[in-house]
Amino acid sequence: MNDRLIFHVDVNSAFLSWEAVDRLCNGETLDLRTVPSCVGGDPDRRTSIVSTKSIPAKKYGIVTGEPVANALRKCPDLIVVKPNFQLYKKMSHEFKSILNEYTPLMQSFSIDEVFMDMSGMELLYPDPIKLAHEMKDRIRDELGFTVNVGIGRNKLCAKMASDFEKPDKVHTLFPDEIADKMWPLPVGELFGCGESTAKKLIEMHIKTIGELAGTSESLLLNVFGEKSAHYLHNAANGIDDSPVINEEREAKSYSVENTTEDDVTDFETASHILLAEADIVGGRLRADEVKAFTITVIFRTGDMKRHSHGRKMENSTDITSEIYDTAVMLMKESWKGEPLRLIGLSASDIDKDGFQQMSLFGEEEKEKQKNLDKALDKIRSKYGNDSVIRAGIGVFRSDRRK
């Protein structure tokens, strides 16, 4: 087990690449990757942000996460493409299917990333680097987009390696390469070291991953919790024992959030949004045949501050109206009436067995609600969510370049 061989495969500018490929397949002559372009929300919506950008767009100083309106100011010719998750799911599936041919032990890490455990395959694939090239070239030639492959003795190193130079590259990060390839990098580049952690480390005069690697865990304990201190120390030294997990784990929570175009100031509007959200969350619980004990409302006030208020209920539920009623109660308890820019709803504390149990007391009202929910679910599955609820358009980030 000491000699694992792990690959991490990452699609380069995933959403944009996939859009470009799709358009070329549909007879368009323009390759989005060759002009300033990005995937983002509706430019008319002030709340839409740049999700993935092309390399030419990057040259205009457009960065991931910035408002689309802002990006258009930097480059008026910028082509903004709305996200198409149907397409991304399809592309993702095709991409993962090819990789699956090389090993059964594969973990989907996100829509455009996988870990592959290639341990003990020396006889089949004697040269891992050659194999990685073969995989990435096959994806490029058969599917039309490029990927990076990172190779290491664990997931962390493979992941760090795939993030090195892009696009269309294979990199290794073996134990004897860690000092040369990883230690010179800024701490913030370490997977799991985000903005806040990086800031604290820099205050401790720890600027590079190498400096972090050389810092004792006990020193880190002065600033970080036990888990974080341990993780940071190990990660900086390239230590990671986490296995590549095959089966997808069950969700621990289900949540929806909507950023509104105009601030919400009245309870009526807030309730309306909560109802739509309760319906979405309820539908997803029912689709997964689970129930939730805890309902939480989340809201964001004008000053961008997030607030949450939740409660564990006596009985788990998957019923829209019950979720809604709870949400309204929680909202009443916690919202003081400040203008809200975001309202969200989360169901957690998942009850896996709850779905099986029939209602012992034969509550007719509950049965009615269930039937109503079922009817709505049917409409949704036929015509899509928009037929029942028209919520804000979400835009995911498909890469995280800074």
Add this chain to the structure above:
DNA sequence: CTCGGCATCCTAT
């Protein structure tokens, strides 16, 4: 002292 519940923070795609 430990555990459950809750709010918030942090990180990731």
Add this chain to the structure above:
DNA sequence: CTAACGATAGGATGCCGAG
């Protein structure tokens, strides 16, 4: 004119109160 800005999820952490 400070502050740009989404959705979703998992884990950590700190606090508080109950047993």
